[in-house]
Amino acid sequence: MTVSKSLPPTIFTLLGIDELSDAEKATILQKLTMVLEDRIFARILELLTDEERDDFEVVVDKDEDGSLVDQFLTEYVPSYSDIFAEELYLLIEEMRAVSEG
DSSP, X not given: OOHHHHSOTTHHHHTTOXXXXXXXXXXXXXXXXXXXXXXXXXXXXXXXOHHHHHHHHHHHHHOSSSHHHHHHHHHHOTTHHHHHXXXXXXXXXXXXXXXXX
């Protein structure tokens, strides 16, 4: 799963942080990616059987470029793109709320 490559290019505009330096944006992007991946993985694991979870962990461990994970998700979690979109929306809204304080 390549979450960072799937984030919209306007993510910093959506968060109202365009003015940050490239280094600051890179740090934020890394943190956003980690949080989003954790949330998506948690939702995916809820949908899988115990056997599928074990298979998924094996795929994640040996996948170097994300293609095996994408293939697994296509087969076992057809709603993956919806989960991604929902979690991204929720994260952006949470970040906006924090920045608006």
